[in-house]
Amino acid sequence: xxxxxxxxxxxxxxxxxxxxxxxxxxxxxxxxxxxxxxxxxxxxxxxxxxxxxxxxxxxxxxxxxxxxxxxxxxxxxxxxxxxxxxxxxxxxxxxxxxxxxxxxxxxxxxxxxxxxxxxxxxxxxxxxxxxxxxxxxxxxxxxxxxxxxxxxxxxxxxxxxxxxxxxxxxxxxxxxxxxxxxxxxxxxxxxxxxxxxxxxxxxxxxxxxxxxxxxxxxxxxxxxxxxxxxxxxxxxxxxxxxxxxxxxxxxxxxx
Amino acid sequence: xxxxxxxxxxxxxxxxxxxxxxxxxxxxxxxxxxxxxxxxxxxxxxxxxxxxxxxxxxxxxxxxxxxxxxxxxxxxxxxxxxxxxxxxxxxxxxxxxxxxxxxxxxxxxxxxxxxxxxxxxxxxxxxxxxxxxxxxxxxxxxxxxxxxxxxxxxxxxxxxxxxxxxxxxxxxxxxxxxxxxxxxxxxxxxxxxxxxxxxxxxxxxxxxxxxxxxxxxxxxxxxxxxxxxxxxxxxxxxxxxxxxxxxxxxxxxxxxxxxxxxxxxxxxxxxxxxxxxxxxxxxxxxxxxxxxxxxxxxxxxxxxxxxxxxx
Numbered sequence: 001x002x003x004x005x006x007x008x009x010x011x012x013x014x015x016x017x018x019x020x021x022x023x024x025x026x027x028x029x030x031x032x033x034x035x036x037x038x039x040x041x042x043x044x045x046x047x048x049x050x051x052x053x054x055x056x057x058x059x060x061x062x063x064x065x066x067x068x069x070x071x072x073x074x075x076x077x078x079x080x081x082x083x084x085x086x087x088x089x090x091x092x093x094x095x096x097x098x099x100x101x102x103x104x105x106x107x108x109x110x111x112x113x114x115x116x117x118x119x120x121x122x123x124x125x126x127x128x129x130x131x132x133x134x135x136x137x138x139x140x141x142x143x144x145x146x147x148x149x150x151x152x153x154x155x156x157x158x159x160x161x162x163x164x165x166x167x168x169x170x171x172x173x174x175x176x177x178x179x180x181x182x183x184x185x186x187x188x189x190x191x192x193x194x195x196x197x198x199x200x201x202x203x204x205x206x207x208x209x210x211x212x213x214x215x216x217x218x219x220x221x222x223x224x225x226x227x228x229x230x231x232x233x234x235x236x237x238x239x240x241x242x243x244x245x246x247x248x249x250x251x252x253x254x255x
Numbered sequence: 256x257x258x259x260x261x262x263x264x265x266x267x268x269x270x271x272x273x274x275x276x277x278x279x280x281x282x283x284x285x286x287x288x289x290x291x292x293x294x295x296x297x298x299x300x301x302x303x304x305x306x307x308x309x310x311x312x313x314x315x316x317x318x319x320x321x322x323x324x325x326x327x328x329x330x331x332x333x334x335x336x337x338x339x340x341x342x343x344x345x346x347x348x349x350x351x352x353x354x355x356x357x358x359x360x361x362x363x364x365x366x367x368x369x370x371x372x373x374x375x376x377x378x379x380x381x382x383x384x385x386x387x388x389x390x391x392x393x394x395x396x397x398x399x400x401x402x403x404x405x406x407x408x409x410x411x412x413x414x415x416x417x418x419x420x421x422x423x424x425x426x427x428x429x430x431x432x433x434x435x436x437x438x439x440x441x442x443x444x445x446x447x448x449x450x451x452x453x454x455x456x457x458x459x460x461x462x463x464x465x466x467x468x469x470x471x472x473x474x475x476x477x478x479x480x481x482x483x484x485x486x487x488x489x490x491x492x493x494x495x496x497x498x499x500x501x502x503x504x505x506x507x508x509x510x511x512x513x514x515x516x517x518x519x520x521x522x523x524x525x526x527x528x529x530x531x532x533x534x535x536x537x538x539x540x541x542x543x544x545x546x547x548x549x550x551x552x553x554x555x556x557x558x559x560x561x562x563x564x565x566x
Binding site (some may be wrong): 001055056074075078108110112113114116117124127130145146147148149150151152154155158162163164165166167170173174177184185189190192194213215216217218220221223224225227228229231 | 272273275276277301302303304306307308309310312313314315316317318320324365368369372373374390420421423424425426441466467469470471472474475476480482483511512515516518519520553554555
């Protein structure tokens with residue numbers, strides 16, 4: 001059975017008649033299991049092209065569905081619904097509604113690159129996962145994932161200062177995702193961490209939270225990077241026709 | 256006449272952001288080991304972040320630029336041939352930038368444009384060789400050299416060598432690996448095993464050497480990370496190890512944090528010590544536990560090390 005047909009055998013697509021006679025034969029119950037007929041009308045023919053236009057998605061067209069990515073996947077081993085091969089298939093088919101069923105887990109790729117290592121076609125599935133997660137967010141199908149919030153907080157700090165000071169990144173991340181900073185396990189961890197530390201080290205850590213480490217003479221690099229980010233954002237907006245999307249939404253609201 | 260070994264005796268040192276924060280004990284132990292072995296580390300001047308996983312997720316070419324700036328400084332301002340990065344993330348990113356600048360014209364153009372605007376020389380592929388701390392000790396000193404310098408053998412310590420993801424994957428950015436005998440293997444890396452064995456440790460047969468700790472989502476998807484870390488801790492324990500030796504600050508703190516989180520959230524305590532390989536090597540070279548920053552680790556290994564006659 002082709003893998004996209006998996007949707008046909010979901011419980012909601014199966015029917016059974018409790019009592020049914022066919023040509024004088026009793027096929028009641030399991031003997032009369034039918035798959036509901038269905039017509040797919042919502043193919044998005046631009047899906048592959050759109051995801052291919054985002055960083056990481058460039059090589060999606062090379063996939064020949066061998067399944068090495070899913071086979072080697074770290075996350076698949078703990079959640080069988082996490083299936084890069086299947087998603088790449090759906091994207092190439094343009095089967096958007098089916099892809100959206102998994103929209104809330106695609107961002108969970110841990111970038112271990114086992115798939116990229118295993119892929120015989122240089123699809124870079126890890127990059128495709130990132131591109132797909134970004135596509136879902138940009139199109140408004142999902143909110144920004146905690147991972148995207150983290151990436152943004154981190155990148156903002158790099159663009160600003162050239163370096164990362166971890167406790168600042170952590171605080172901002174927890175702030176932006178609305179989580180309490182002092183979770184019970186973090187409390188235990190900090191307590192154990194502080195136990196063994198010498199005073200000099202504590203002072204240094206305290207200072208780092210006040211005066212963030214910086215790369216000096218960074219302002220020109222910072223401006224150049226920011227300019228590049230803005231330029232790319234605009235390019236991606238065009239590739240995904242986001243302006244059109246907003247326009248259509250406005251018309252829908254007006255109507 | 257200079258030999259290959261001499262090339263690695265004085266290298267540009269790129270600690271990276273994590274080694275100034277959560278991975279400080281890795282920084283400390285790497286420097287201490289270098290000193291004990293008579294190797295010269297010259298820190299890259301005014302370095303910046305390599306771009307890490309996070310900037311790569313926003314845009315891979317910015318990560319390539321950030322890493323290239325570090326290599327440009329080492330090559331053009333410090334006249335160094337070799338950059339040594341102990342952090343797997345930094346090492347990986349410098350290697351990836353090197354690969355991109357050698358093979359992808361778009362990356363070359365973006366890096367050139369950003370470098371000119373930022374006001375420094377554009378890094379060109381091939382100007383420096385990026386190596387990991389494992390390569391550094393192996394190439395500059397070698398297993399035999401290390402064996403000769405061991406003052407306190409690690410005998411009786413059972414080690415699971417944990418390499419993580421970024422040191423070997425994806426393989427195309429590491430052209431020097433998988434080149435037969437003497438080179439590192441991307442499927443079954445062994446450089447850390449070799450060095451620790453030379454220092455007397457007993458390496459256990461550990462199947463999850465290159466498994467993922469979920470470090471990318473340590474905070475953003477803690478549930479997944481805890482599951483992945485638990486796999487690693489349990490497998491190491493079942494392999495008979497006392498210690499997991501690490502070579503990456505993200506893996507190291509991931510293992511330590513989620514060891515605690517597993518205990519707090521699920522009540523599953525896996526009693527295994529977590530130490531940087533440089534901490535173990537440093538102690539084998541006769542350095543005190545404090546000198547290699549064991550007290551700075553979150554997990555407490557001091558009593559265990561004392562029992563083994565170290566530190």
